[in-house]
Amino acid sequence: MVGWKVGVVAESRSETPSGRSIILEVPGWGGNIAGQHLDARVTAPDGYQAVRAYSIATSGDGDRIQLGVDRVQGGEVSPYLVDDLQVGDALEVKGPLGGWFVWKPEHTQSVQLIGGGSGVVPLMAMIRSHRATQSAVPFRLLYSARSEEHTFFRDELAQSSPALDVTLLYTRQAPDGWPRAAGRVTKEDLVATTFPADISPSVFVCGPTPFVEAVASTLVELGHHPLMVKTERFGG
Amino acid sequence: MGIISRGFQGRSRETDSRLPPGQFLTQDFPVLSYGPTPRVSTDEWKFTIRTETGAVHSWDWEQMMALPTEDIDTDIHCVTRWSKYDTNWRGVSLDTLLEDVESTHEFVMAHSYGGYTTNLPLDDITDGKAWIAFQYDGEPLEPEHGGPARLLIPHLYFWKSAKWVRGLEMQADDEPGFWEQNGYHLYGDPWLEQRYW
Numbered sequence A: 001m002v003g004w005k006v007g008v009v010a011e012s013r014s015e016t017p018s019g020r021s022i023i024l025e026v027p028g029w030g031g032n033i034a035g036q037h038l039d040a041r042v043t044a045p046d047g048y049q050a051v052r053a054y055s056i057a058t059s060g061d062g063d064r065i066q067l068g069v070d071r072v073q074g075g076e077v078s079p080y081l082v083d084d085l086q087v088g089d090a091l092e093v094k095g096p097l098g099g100w101f102v103w104k105p106e107h108t109q110s111v112q113l114i115g116g117g118s119g120v121v122p123l124m125a126m127i128r129s130h131r132a133t134q135s136a137v138p139f140r141l142l143y144s145a146r147s148e149e150h151t152f153f154r155d156e157l158a159q160s161s162p163a164l165d166v167t168l169l170y171t172r173q174a175p176d177g178w179p180r181a182a183g184r185v186t187k188e189d190l191v192a193t194t195f196p197a198d199i200s201p202s203v204f205v206c207g208p209t210p211f212v213e214a215v216a217s218t219l220v221e222l223g224h225h226p227l228m229v230k231t232e233r234f235g236g
Numbered sequence B: 001m002g003i004i005s006r007g008f009q010g011r012s013r014e015t016d017s018r019l020p021p022g023q024f025l026t027q028d029f030p031v032l033s034y035g036p037t038p039r040v041s042t043d044e045w046k047f048t049i050r051t052e053t054g055a056v057h058s059w060d061w062e063q064m065m066a067l068p069t070e071d072i073d074t075d076i077h078c079v080t081r082w083s084k085y086d087t088n089w090r091g092v093s094l095d096t097l098l099e100d101v102e103s104t105h106e107f108v109m110a111h112s113y114g115g116y117t118t119n120l121p122l123d124d125i126t127d128g129k130a131w132i133a134f135q136y137d138g139e140p141l142e143p144e145h146g147g148p149a150r151l152l153i154p155h156l157y158f159w160k161s162a163k164w165v166r167g168l169e170m171q172a173d174d175e176p177g178f179w180e181q182n183g184y185h186l187y188g189d190p191w192l193e194q195r196y197w
Helices: A078-084 A117-132 A154-158 A187-193 A209-221 B061-065 B094-098
Strands: A005-014 A019-025 A037-043 A049-055 A064-070 A090-097 A111-116 A139-147 A164-173 A202-208 A229-234 B046-050 B056-060 B070-077 B082-093 B107-112 B117-121 B131-136 B150-152 B165-171
Touching (some): A019 A078, A037 A064, A049 A064, A049 A117, A064 A078, A064 A117, A111 A117, A117 A202, A117 A229, A139 A187, A164 A187, A202 A209, B046 B094, B056 B061
Parallel strands (some): A111 A139, A139 A164, A202 A229
Antiparallel strands (some): A005 A019, A005 A090, A019 A064, A037 A049, A037 A090, B046 B056, B070 B082, B082 B131, B107 B165, B131 B150
16 A cells, blocks of 8 residues: 555536535556545644545546545535635545455446445446446446436536446436436336346445445345445445 | 645544544444345354364354343444444453364454455454444344444454354464455554555
């Protein structure tokens, strides 16, 4: 494991009313696998430090990485990253971390991604890796967001991409004319929009704990082998 | 001291000797696991200790519940940086379970329902440092938190406190378990910040 590296904000973009994507230039980063995360450390003028883990939305070689951060109510670090951090500001990062919740282009199994809220961030890294390598592996994304404006990477996900199928579901408010009413992901949604268990897809589920618990349990009910369902949970 | 992040103030500066370095305090009880939560009924639950001679010591749920229990009030520390103070558990000490186990090996691999494993030195699970816990806050342990029973080894990062535990296997060397093969430290002392390789 390597030490802390300085990351300078190269770009910062509002993604949702509570979320932002931040592009960092990290000299010596050296690349990461799609799905990995990092530790971010911020330091106050008196030396006080706080560290939190964030998923990386990008992958591959290079020293430019993108994070997707959602503001946690009452949080210590995320409100700073979302509301205060500006282009040119610096923080420190350590990573890449994690060797389980990852997708590599040499994996040939069909891939089902299921994200809730900002849980789409590491899945986006996989989609981008899939696209960048012109992979023919069938990819599907089921993304559950509060509403259209709460959708991370909205424009990018709207672009068509070969071998990628995207389904958006809204929990609070669906756009006018949307084929499905707003609501949480159900068993019927999973049956209708995700790869079935009998083709043994590799499944990645990321989001808030209750979302991941519900989705992962339903997938097992639907016949997916538990070891084919990789999860990443966040929040209390 | 790292480079200063412009505009970051942070919260309280109170030093708290209970909080290991790099941790923050939470009132929640976050869930971490690598896959779906296994549902194990107490009817099928069994806990087994295997040694290098092939000897097998095992307890079903009823036998485990008949053993002397202890109440444990402890702080817990997760490698993902949250710590939680004063958690209340009830369980059986591993000293009780290891009492009649004879082995020359100094390490164990803990195995869980669902396939999870984690490695531990024997010294870290004896002398009142580790339990099979099956109650949290006076209630049966919920599946998300490792129920019906999990290891409780509060002096190490909490991934070592394997959820859905089903047994221990004595091992000659400190072979890495699941997270230890996927980037986490072999030992995991929160006070030394042994998070990653």
